[in-house]
Amino acid sequence: MRHLSRLLTSAAVVLGVTALSASLTAQADTRLTYKSASAGTAYYQMGVELSEAIKTGTDGAMTLTLEESQGSVQNVMEVMARQGNYVFTSPPGLVSKARDGSGPFAQRQSPRFQDIRALFPIPSLTMHFVVAGDTDVLALDDLAGKHLLIGQGSFGAREASRYLELFGLTGKVEVDDADVGSAPDALKNGQIDAFATASSFPAPNVIETAASHAVGLVSFRDEEIAKTGAAPQVIPAGTYAGIDEDVLTTSLPVVAYTTSAMDDAAAYTLTRTFWERREAMGETSAWWSAISPDMLANLQGKLHPGALRYYDEAGIEVPDALR
Known part of the structure; x- marks a missing residue:
């Protein structure tokens, strides 16, 4: 009986150790x-x-x-x-x-x-208004008279359209809803003056454009940010080639x-x-x-x-x- 008892005790210890080992293994491999x-x-x-x-x-x-x-x-x-x-x-x-x-x-x-x-x-999804020219930081009003590509169906397109209406720029800006993927080439070729895009920064399409063409970014004033109701976002100076000032914009x-x-x-x-x-x-x-x-x-x-x-x-x- 004592021998059987020792065997049962040993078996219980082995089972306990095995269970503990399995538990630790499960915790150490969280998927x-x-x-x-x-x-x-x-x-x-x-x-x-x-x-x-x-x-x-x-x-x-x-x-x-x-x-x-x-x-x-x-x-x-x-x-x-x-x-x-x-x-x-x-x-x-x-x-x-x-x-x-x-x-x-x-x-x-x-x-x-x-x-x-x-x-x-x-x-965050950060709004960029990219404008051809030698001025690295522009005001929202500077979009007046520009040909602006905003894309279609995306968050960036909806926000760009909303801002144009919110700040009285509807009718003052020629809006193009072509695919925003074509924007860098269209801007370089002079087919558009500016484009809007929303992406985490640094945005690949803005990097591509700024590396081969003189561009600037629209920077909002504090009161404009408040009017949009969106979260503010600062794009630090130097994020893009040729843009040497901080840019205040909106984000999701x-x-x-x-x-x-x-x-x-x-x-x-x-x-x-x-x-x-x-x-x-x-x-x-x-x-x-x-x-x-x-x-x-x-x-x-x-x-x-x-x-x-x-x-x-x-x-x-x-x-x-x-x-």
Whole structure:
């Protein structure tokens, strides 16, 4: 009997150790799905860079698997079906519409939208009005009399059109709604005088244009920013060739979200690693350098408790509304 008892005790110890080992292994291999944008876009490239940063920063213990997306509405919609460690990007305002059951979510409401939680900001969609000429910083009124390409169907096109109406420039600017992808060549060839585009900065199409043609950027006044109701964004001097002054413009904040289904430890590790690797990411791709803790003020809704734990430990000020 004693022999049998020792055997049973030994077996229990082995099973306990095995279970503990399995638990530790599971914790050390956290897998997340990251959904942001379609391949070939700046935001998909950011996903690639973020995935590499998280893998490096956790010594491979956490991995992000990228999935293509057709945009933020799809990202939010998938919250209805996704389980576990689902991470996605969206403007905060769109998430608020999902919670309220308004806008694109009016006909597809779900209680799961209430479970969405914020993690950290990623580079914003920043408005650029690029104007041919030797003046590196222009006023909004300087667009009068110009032939402006704004593209069609995109956030940048909608904002550009809204601003022209808001500031009394409708009818004073010749608007072209051709594909914004053709804008750099059209401007170089003299077919247009200016174009509007929205992207995280430095925007590849603006880099391309400024590298081979004298251009300037429209800089808003503080009161103009306030009138748009959009978030302000400063594009630092030297971001683009030939533009040696800071440019004040507008932006659409973009945030990495998850849901309350993600456990606190995973959310904490992901958030901590993002901020710890942000500077290194910025050395490779400048758009990460535009991220700062101050951008938490642009978030809406609640932070994930795991993310909030990191911000509190790091001494980062968090608005009460996010707690």
